Amino acid sequence: GAATGSSAGAGGGNDKIVMGFAQVGAESGWRTANTKSIQESAAQAGIELKFSDAQQKQENQIKAIRSYIQQKVDIIAFSPVVESGWDTVLKEAQRAKIPVILTDRAVDSPDKSLYKTFLGSDFVEEGRKAGQWLVDEYKDSKDPVNIVELQGTTGSAPANDRKAGFQEVIGADPKFKIAASQTGDFTRAKGKEVMEAFLKSTPKIDVLFAHNDDMGLGAIEAIEGAGKVPGKDIKIVTIDAVKDGMQALADGKINYIVECSPLLGPQLMDLSKKVLAGEQVEPRVVTEETTFTQEQAKQALPERKY
Numbered sequence: 438g439a440a441t442g443s444s445a446g447a448g449g450g451n452d453k454i455v456m457g458f459a460q461v462g463a464e465s466g467w468r469t470a471n472t473k474s475i476q477e478s479a480a481q482a483g484i485e486l487k488f489s490d491a492q493q494k495q496e497n498q499i500k501a502i503r504s505y506i507q508q509k510v511d512i513i514a515f516s517p518v519v520e521s522g523w524d525t526v527l528k529e530a531q532r533a534k535i536p537v538i539l540t541d542r543a544v545d546s547p548d549k550s551l552y553k554t555f556l557g558s559d560f561v562e563e564g565r566k567a568g569q570w571l572v573d574e575y576k577d578s579k580d581p582v583n584i585v586e587l588q589g590t591t592g593s594a595p596a597n598d599r600k601a602g603f604q605e606v607i608g609a610d611p612k613f614k615i616a617a618s619q620t621g622d623f624t625r626a627k628g629k630e631v632m633e634a635f636l637k638s639t640p641k642i643d644v645l646f647a648h649n650d651d652m653g654l655g656a657i658e659a660i661e662g663a664g665k666v667p668g669k670d671i672k673i674v675t676i677d678a679v680k681d682g683m684q685a686l687a688d689g690k691i692n693y694i695v696e697c698s699p700l701l702g703p704q705l706m707d708l709s710k711k712v713l714a715g716e717q718v719e720p721r722v723v724t725e726e727t728t729f730t731q732e733q734a735k736q737a738l739p740e741r742k743y
């Protein structure tokens with residue numbers, strides 16, 4: 438008979454929702470804050486969380502998802518490290534009737550029935566905001582502006598989209614030139630290493646666009662190591678607005694940060710409960726974000742949660 442009021446549980450009389458979450462890794466301050474948000478809000482929502490860290494490797498994420506399917510969790514959520522190559526495992530989840538929610542990053546699969554919703558930022562818009570800052574900053578100058586770009590993880594949605602949004606805006610004026618562009622895998626160490634190489638290969642660098650704060654922070658070390666002043670000799674625009682990034686912005690070492698919120702946990706738990714209760718959810722949930730100048734960073738820092 439119908440069990441009135443019972444939620445979709447794993448059977449065996451246990452009504453607690455079990456979620457399997459396959460995280461990308463711990464590559465950045467953003468990711469650490471994101472993990473914390475998910476763990477805390479699962480506990481708050483009374484959801485049992487099985488959590489795995491894929492160390493930025495797709496094969497590890499696929500393994501984790503398969504193990505969640507085997508364990509018959511109620512719902513799977515994950516942040517796909519790259520956009521491509523998910524159809525097989527997502528079909529396996531679908532066959533097992535386990536709903537999937539994408540958080541933070543998208544997949545490029547044309548079959549939208551493979552997941553219930555995608556919760557996260559508009560990365561193209563973030564790239565546009567970074568580009569727009571540059572356009573405003575150099576509006577009175579006709580000289581060429583030499584830009585170097587530190588890209589996020591190759592093939593990831595934020596790297597692809599931030600690059601595209603930035604290019605779209607700066608591409609309208611030929612004075613903006615991307616002199617060098619390479620991945621720094623969203624990490625501080627790689628950001629430093631690649632910036633050191635840029636400083637050697639590119640004689641005149643006016644601006645660094647880093648796809649996240651951590652790579653920007655690594656690059657600052659490289660710039661200072663080369664005897665240059667970050668924020669002055671080389672202007673820096675980044676994305677995320679985590680604490681360390683905001684501090685560097687307030688200190689004048691970064692010039693502008695586009696915010697990307699990692700606090701997706703509460704919305705994810707909410708959406709999961711709705712999906713499991715059979716309610717309709719929006720196929721795309723976009724997080725709200727702002728931008729910060731150096732002055733705004735000084736004001737926001739004391740209250741900053743991550």
Ligand code: GYE
Binds near residue numbers: 541650
């Ligand atoms: O910007 C970066 C992290 O997917 C939005 O991943 C996320 C990005 C974030 O490593 O710091």
